[in-house]
Amino acid sequence: HSNREMWFRDFFPANMCPINAKADTFYGIMFDAGSTGTRIHIYTFVQKSPENLPELEGEIFESVKPGLSAYADQPEKGAETVKRLLDMAIDAVPPHLWKTTPVVLKATAGLRLLSEEKAQALLLEVREVFEESPFLVPEDSVSIMDGSYEGILAWITVNFLTGQLSGQNQHTVGTLDLGGASTQITFLPRFEETFKETPGDFLTSFEMFNSTYKLYTHSYLGFGLKAARLATLGALNMEAVDGQMFRSSCLPKQLEAEWHFGGVKYRYGGNKEGETGFEPCYLEVLKVVKGKLHQPDEIRGSSFYAFSYYYDRAVDTNLIDYEQGGVLEVKDFERKAKEVCDNMERYNSASPFLCMDLTYITALLKEGFGFRDNTLLQLTKKVNNIETSWTLGATFHLLQSLGLTY
Ligand SMILES: O=c1ccn([C@@H]2O[C@H](COP(=O)(O)OP(=O)(O)O)[C@@H](O)[C@H]2O)c(=O)[nH]1
Ligand SMILES: [Ca+2]
Structure with missing residues (x-):
């Protein structure tokens, strides 16, 4: 899988570019599509040495109301709210890291309560917003958790x-x-x-x-x-x-x-x-x-x-x-x-x-x-200074699945 190879190339750079001080910082973008609002969490990690786990350095957080489920009959408008939040990540993540920064959205109870059809229409529109962004879109990047x-x-x-x-x-x-x-x-x-x-x-x-x-x-x-x-x-x-x-x-x-x-x-x-x-x-x-x-x-x-x-x-x-x-x-x-x-x-x-x-x-x-x-x-x-939200756990899980941490 080529996306995955990119991860390894950029995130285990020790033997390729050992003195590149900036290469040890990386990002993960996690969206929380809750029943009352949608939130973006942009996490920064630093890999201090190849043998250690990456360390969490900080978080950028923003939220909008109402949640995606309020757009059950206008999925494009719903996805638009996600796009506006994602624009923040464009500013927050340095351009050379865009293509290796994963973006994931997980929806919770609001979408679980919608009909399958309406929920899938919303998720599809969001997926398109992700595909059009410069970020890494892993498989199953948009789903109901x-x-x-x-x-x-x-x-x-x-x-x-x-x-x-x-x-x-x-x-x-x-x-x-x-x-x-x-x-x-x-x-x-x-x-x-x-x-x-x-x-x-x-x-x-x-x-x-x-x-x-x-x-x-x-x-x-x-x-x-x-x-x-x-x-x-x-x-x-x-x-x-x-x-x-x-x-x-x-x-x-x-x-x-x-x-x-x-x-x-x-x-x-x-x-x-x-x-x-x-x-x-x-x-x-x-x-x-x-x-x-x-x-x-x-x-x-x-x-x-x-x-x-x-x-x-x-x-x-x-x-x-x-x-x-x-x-x-x-x-x-x-x-x-x-x-x-x-x-x-x-x-x-x-x-x-x-x-x-x-x-x-x-x-x-x-x-x-x-x-x-x-x-x-x-x-x-x-x-x-980090939000107590499931999104951080989800980001660790994501990094683990991408082979970045164990
Ligand atoms: O990053 C977040 C996300 C949610 N909440 C709180 O979670 C509640 C809303 O839950 P949500 O919209 O996530 O509904 P769910 O889909 O979990 O039922 C409100 O009290 C929010 O203030 C919060 O404090 N921080
Ligand atoms: Ca919640």
Whole structure:
């Protein structure tokens, strides 16, 4: 394969151009086509010596909203948003490295929920944008990612960035990702019992950096924050019902509004006459999660890294600082949910969904996954200035498949 040969020629240059100081820097471009937005991550690596692994030097990150799935009926317009982000890479990567810099896009739950036909049309248009760019386009460079990879690759990213994948004493941490349309839980089981009690499709072996990790991971489609809003409203998979009003005790009493998600328009509002507040809202949300998720015993006492909407909602309610992140207990989300839901008038400048979102997060953690009230959550957006996203793990995986790292 000629592309592959090019990789080797340019990335193992030690014996060809030994004193070329710049030749040891290379790049990888990974797109995250999420349900609520599309993001580009341009990673820089430096190969300090031929016998060592390349080191991650930095990241350029940019994002646009909405996500590709909002362009389900205009795939060319969707691909245009990818092209604009890719133009950033033209500026960021030196021209002589363009043809050896791989570009890959992986789509998550937003595209998983579209019809096969619409999803493939979007991917095809994106593939054309890639082919027209000067970058290296590997096989399968544009695809819908399997949900189990989404969890594993985020776990790899977080544990790599926190230094847990190198050296002898590896104390890996579990990860919780709450997207718009799906949610992932991933950890490395410590107890033999966990392997015995877990359904086979929740366990995956994964090779990275010369180690094999047997991970517990699962992606719950339809359990992302925005999908959960629709489920709570009773509107999930209801696109046929035109103009119907969906009401919830989790919304401000007088609210009536419209909301677009995944190319569908929904009308929603508060319980004008009936109840509102945390108690009735919790019961509503409970119906969405109770008994729907696998609860591994082992996680009850352990702490997890949490990001995406866990992070965003904790920031919105001043539970953590946007720049710093922080450590929370599960019960902190519950306390905030009560505060917001029982005083909705006071929070009406924020999103009308704030009460529902916080209540859902509380129910998902406690009744869904089975975490304790005092389970610790490390909320993190960046580690050493690198985004805690599955995209870094995916880029390592890509470099590995291209023979650049092991
Ligand atoms: O690089 C990223 C990508 C996503 N998110 C967060 O992930 C959530 C949205 O999830 P997404 O659109 O990826 O939905 P999914 O397709 O994963 O369900 C929001 O909280 C975003 O702020 C983030 O913080 N950084
Ligand atoms: Ca995501």
